Amino acid sequence: xxxxxxxxxxxxxxxxxxxxxxxxxxxxxxxxxxxxxxxxxxxxxxxxxxxxxxxxxxxxxxxxxxxxxxxxxxxxxxxxxxxxxxxxxxxxxxxxxxxxxxxxxxxxxxxxxxxxxxxxxxxxxxxxxxxxxxxxxxxxxxxxxxxxxxxxxxxxxxxxxxxxxxxxxxxxxxxxxxxxxxxxxxxxxxxxxxxxxxxxxxxxxxxxxxxxxxxxxxxxxxxxxxxxxxxxxxxxxxxxxxxxxxxxxxxxxxxxxxxxxxxxxxxxxxxxxxxxxxxxxxxxxxxxxxxxxxxxxxxxxxxxxxxxxxxxxxxxxxxxxxxxxxxxxxxxxxxxxxxxxxxxxxxxxxxxxxxxxxxxxxxxxxxxxxxxxxxxxxxxxxxxxxxxxxxxxxxxxxxxxxxxxxxxxxxxxxxxxxxx
Amino acid sequence: xxxxxxxxxxxxxxxxxxxxxxxxxxxxxxxxxxxxxxxxxxxxxxxxxxxxxxxxxxxxxxxxxxxxxxxxxxxxxxxxxxxxxxxxxxxxxxxxxxxxxxxxxxxxxxxxxxxxxxxxxxxxxxxxxxxxxxxxxxxxxxxxxxxxxxxxxxxxxxxxxxxxxxxxxxxxxxxxxxxxxxxxxxxxxxxxxxxxxxxxxxxxxxxxxxxxxxxxxxxxxxxxxxxxxxxxxxxxxxxxxxxxxxxxxxxxxx
Numbered sequence: 147x148x149x150x151x152x153x154x155x156x157x158x159x160x161x162x163x164x165x166x167x168x169x170x171x172x173x174x175x176x177x178x179x180x181x182x183x184x185x186x187x188x189x190x191x192x193x194x195x196x197x198x199x200x201x202x203x204x205x206x207x208x209x210x211x212x213x214x215x216x217x218x219x220x221x222x223x224x225x226x227x228x229x230x231x232x233x234x235x236x237x238x239x240x241x242x243x244x245x246x247x248x249x250x251x252x253x254x255x256x257x258x259x260x261x262x263x264x265x266x267x268x269x270x271x272x273x274x275x276x277x278x279x280x281x282x283x284x285x286x287x288x289x290x291x292x293x294x295x296x297x298x299x300x301x302x303x304x305x306x307x308x309x310x311x312x313x314x315x316x317x318x319x320x321x322x323x324x325x326x327x328x329x330x331x332x333x334x335x336x337x338x339x340x341x342x343x344x345x346x347x348x349x350x351x352x353x354x355x356x357x358x359x360x361x362x363x364x365x366x367x368x369x370x371x372x373x374x375x376x377x378x379x380x381x382x383x384x385x386x387x388x389x390x391x392x393x394x395x396x397x398x399x400x401x402x403x404x405x406x407x408x409x410x411x412x413x414x415x416x417x418x419x420x421x422x423x424x425x426x427x428x429x430x431x432x433x434x435x436x437x438x439x440x441x442x443x444x445x446x447x448x449x450x451x452x453x454x455x456x457x458x459x460x461x462x463x464x465x466x467x468x469x470x471x472x473x474x475x476x477x478x479x480x481x482x483x484x485x486x487x488x489x490x491x492x493x494x495x496x497x498x499x500x501x502x503x504x505x506x507x508x509x510x511x512x513x514x515x516x517x518x519x520x521x522x523x524x525x526x527x528x529x530x531x532x533x534x535x536x537x538x539x540x541x542x543x544x545x546x547x548x549x550x551x552x553x554x555x556x557x558x559x560x561x562x563x564x565x566x
Numbered sequence: 567x568x569x570x571x572x573x574x575x576x577x578x579x580x581x582x583x584x585x586x587x588x589x590x591x592x593x594x595x596x597x598x599x600x601x602x603x604x605x606x607x608x609x610x611x612x613x614x615x616x617x618x619x620x621x622x623x624x625x626x627x628x629x630x631x632x633x634x635x636x637x638x639x640x641x642x643x644x645x646x647x648x649x650x651x652x653x654x655x656x657x658x659x660x661x662x663x664x665x666x667x668x669x670x671x672x673x674x675x676x677x678x679x680x681x682x683x684x685x686x687x688x689x690x691x692x693x694x695x696x697x698x699x700x701x702x703x704x705x706x707x708x709x710x711x712x713x714x715x716x717x718x719x720x721x722x723x724x725x726x727x728x729x730x731x732x733x734x735x736x737x738x739x740x741x742x743x744x745x746x747x748x749x750x751x752x753x754x755x756x757x758x759x760x761x762x763x764x765x766x767x768x769x770x771x772x773x774x775x776x777x778x779x780x781x782x783x784x785x786x787x788x789x790x791x792x793x794x795x796x797x798x799x800x801x802x803x804x805x806x807x808x809x810x811x812x813x814x815x816x817x818x819x820x
Contacts, residue, residue, distance in 0.1 A: 185600075192638060193764070193767060196641065196763045196766075199602070199642075199758075200758050200759075200763070204757060233757050233759045234761055235760070238760070242761075247760040247761060247764075249760065
């Protein structure tokens with residue numbers, strides 16, 4: 147069954163005559179990327195533009211109208227995400243033989259950037275889900291791929307990525323959740339913190355300790371919801387990302403079959419880090435989408451709001467500020483797309499470039515959204531206006547998937563290691 | 567009926583764009599402006615694809631007339647489920663003066679060449695709002711027409727069309743072959759899916775020129791001037807009903 151679009155967006159065509167009236171009250175028309183120097187379609191192939199168009203249309207019709215409600219009511223938009231999955235967004239870079247769309251990292255970045263203009267929080271969760279599906283697709287054996295990937299790609303089941311613990315965030319390799327081998331099962335004990343989707347999702351990709359200390363003692367297990375001994379903490383109250391629940395995931399003598407281990411024992415940390423490289427590009431892409439939408443909103447506001455007898459767009463300070471925002475936006479976009487290409491081609495600089503992209507883009511885009519809020523004046527602070535939600539939602543991008551401080555560690559290590 | 571459907575798709579300025587008139591008042595600005603498929607054409611494509619999915623027709627052919635960029639619009643139709651495309655190349659001055667009469671001639675010629683049994687078009691394009699192409703095409707082919715369709719159903723060798731007219735809804739039954747023009751409520755167009763966009767790359771788009779179809783596209787119309795609608799004037803507040811009536815009388819309205 148094909149996914150259909152609501153009539154709302156073409157309400158304007160009622161008589162086909164009154165083109166200059168905007169019949170809809172939501173803000174989505176302005177996010178269609180009209181100002182040309184920041185048009186995200188530049189430099190893309192025709193096919194990528196098609197992907198981008200679908201993502202933008204989906205974001206404008208299915209997500210943007212609900213973005214504020216999902217945030218205020220803390221709703222996990224399962225039906226909307228499943229509609230997205232029907233279009234192929236459930237496993238964008240997962241291989242087609244298990245239900246994925248088989249696209250490149252660059253295609254993925256373009257898609258998440260566009261979807262984010264509709265709702266950052268939901269898109270960010272979709273990107274985490276995609277990351278988990280990819281990990282199983284890439285490191286799983288045939289049985290695991292066939293068991294989990296099709297249902298993840300269709301979003302019949304949802305996934306969560308479990309690495310962080312109360313005692314190990316940036317120092318991820320020091321994680322304490324243990325997995326003791328007993329016969330043909332691992333017995334898990336420990337807890338994970340800040341797990342996106344935790345409690346509402348079905349498949350948990352868990353990094354746990356099967357061996358000795360450090361990264362080499364860590365393995366990756368897939369734990370299914372309903373497994374005895376799998377519990378969840380309370381739902382966290384967050385500044386943003388409210389359309390996805392965040393909970394602690396607790397293991398108490400939780401028995402997981404050995405057949406659910408991805409790859410070999412001791413390979414878990416490596417799998418986790420490889421997942422994160424792509425995850426960082428995805429999160430940076432989400433920041434890009436928010437910044438793009440915010441620049442559009444700021445621009446539209448400047449053209450409308452009048453003070454001192456003229457529109458704000460005549461004020462040179464604001465013109466210059468907008469130009470700086472646009473420049474940083476385009477610079478960020480180029481860096482993310484280059485990192486995506488590097489990762490796709492497995493280039494030697496891929497890991498560093500992903501870290502650089504995540505560092506630069508999440509910081510710059512937060513500043514762009516923040517500036518856009520400032521340009522709205524008092525209105526920017528009201529929840530009636532979308533710009534505050536973009537600011538709140540992308541603030542966390544500077545923290546998760548590796549803090550921007552950890553990104554600096556990765557980059558400096560690459561620079562200062564003797565052999566490079 | 568198990569035949570071929572031609573669907574005309576037009577590349578127009580995107581519905582969300584703010585239109586600007588060129589300083590020389592000759593036309594609207596199109597350079598660097600976002601374009602997309604005419605929304606009524608999307609509805610037409612969706613209807614054709616649905617018929618194919620119900621196995622009522624065999625093949626959906628998307629047709630567009632214009633410069634190189636018209637191929638993007640055809641690709642969108644292919645991504646929605648059309649089987650192949652035909653790009654009738656019209657560029658430069660010829661493209662600027664291309665209108666419903668020329669398109670109708672091209673569609674009529676293609677319908678004969680492709681032995682189509684049904685032509686589905688959007689009821690009008692959102693740039694010129696002509697609402698003529700469907701009707702003219704039917705006239706040139708001497709085919710029946712079901713315009714402003716909000717419901718279409720195939721019944722043997724006839725088509726039942728529910729039309730949205732000023733007085734309400736009119737239901738007609740017309741013979742096949744026929745021309746249908748799609749109105750807003752006919753269906754809700756699907757999103758192209760990522761796999762379909764990729765499959766669309768492999769579908770063929772044939773290239774041809776109007777001359778290849780024996781069609782003369784010289785225009786019989788000349789656009790003299792394009793203006794923006796007048797700025798909305800501020801109103802005047804009146805104190806009493808007598809004032810209101812006298813002002814209306816002054817304006818010659820009562």
